[in-house]
Amino acid sequence: MQAWFHQKSGVLATMHRKEQAIAPILKHHLGIEVVVPLGLNTDEFGTFTRDIKRPGDQLNAAQLKAEKALALTGLTLAFASEGSFGPHPSLPLLISDHEIVLMRDRDQGIEVIGQALSTTTNYGHQYVTTLEAALAFAQKIGFSDHGLVAMSDAEQIQSSQIFKGVTRESELVEIVTWLLKKFGQAYLETDMRAMHNPTRMKVIAEATQNLIHNLSQRCPQCGCPGYTAVEHKTGLPCALCGFPTDLKLASTHRCQKCDFSQLMYFPNGQEFADPAQCLYCNP
Template sequence: MSPEITRAALATKHGKESIFSPAFAEIGVVVTVAEIDTDQFGTFAGEIERQGSPRETAERKARAGLEALGLSIGLASEGSFGPHPSTPFLLADTEVVVYVDTELDYSVVEVARSISAVPPAKVIVDIADVDSLKFTNVFPEQRAIVVTEEPQSKSRTLLAKGIDNVDELRSTVAQALAAQPHTVIVEPDLRAHHCPDRRKVIGTAVDRLVQRLRVTCPECNAAGFGPVRTTPGLRCGLCGLPTSLPALDVMGCSRCGFETEIARTGEADPTFCDRCNP
């Protein structure tokens, strides 16, 4: 890291400074929270739809934060949930973290993904269903939201979020059930300060970002030189033909575009060879 970079704006309203600050302190960066409404970029509860990809959204947050504080460095993260790429029947939490430098006009991105351990959403048809919810075992650290959904249009109405106890959950659900025919759904509150599982994944992504920022580009000296992609072709240990496993790691700089390749050592297990294991 360049020694003149001492302050960075963090766009958050959900306590992410507890994750970012200690990690960035290790490389001499003081993180300052930018008091902006990050909900404007989209909410998990669905009141505001996210526009653009997680990376685009994270960068917009970071830029809004640095502009609010008059700094040249901005930090932000954006999470999303969906099928795990390698195990589609499991839910994955993917967290994108970004470092934006407007003075040097570039950004650095890191990503972490983990199988989600948050309690699943559940449709409630009777007040007794509340007692079987997994949320009751993880209150108050993991919180819940209650929404209603119109059966035909599927439009959603948020009734409450940040619920951290069974009594409040039962009361909110009871009121919602009384307003049938809407579908009543209890979901996890996925905001970072109310979702311990997300905080862990964000922490992993932040650690990766900090480690990447420790490495400077050999061409332009910008922080953040690191892996950008892999090239397949690691040779089979039995027949010697190329396989789909990575043979090269491509390292690159997001500022100047300089890249270099690092060859992987060893040989591929024949299990991954189309000839030996067709």
């Protein structure tokens, strides 16, 4: 696989030091030298503080970042990542971090994505009306290794004064004291930008490793990297009663370069589902 990318330069669309998590993995596995562009403002594609809305979905934001980085540098290989935080898709009582790391290769005409979904996150937010409550929240989320954002009102983002990247206790005390005096409350949330959130940085690294795995999947016909599943068919039969479940039965893999495709059964290495996953055996 290194032959496709060895000693190539790839631009990483970041202004939040994501190269710390991504660049060593790309270098080790692909031989790619990562370049971080000057003058790239990724905040224009959305901010976690919601003062700038994300255009489209998570994948679209990563694609826009990659295209902007390619335009700025004139390179043909780009990487971008985008994170999303909220209820876990199958365990809604848990908060999860969903990270994608995208590679766009103009020379080969392919785009490959790595993903990671983790419940290991300090994502959180809280209104406080006392300095003591603010300091307790800060301690709970891992301050000051993890940064905080403070504002007056989460419901009025556009008119609220936002303080990002708070990483010192003296700074936090000063800002919260001012907000409490002026507004009677302060809204605190975790700063989810990568450079202020080492827990998130680890999940970005996991998504990068998944990208490496997906790139290692080669097309049986032309050898192009990124021969990954594009469609899934559910219906894996229950091991006890044979009733079709919602688990994956088969996946269709398709090459982006030559369009060769294959239907592959039992993509997770299971021919039968655990009865606990069956709506008939376990309604």
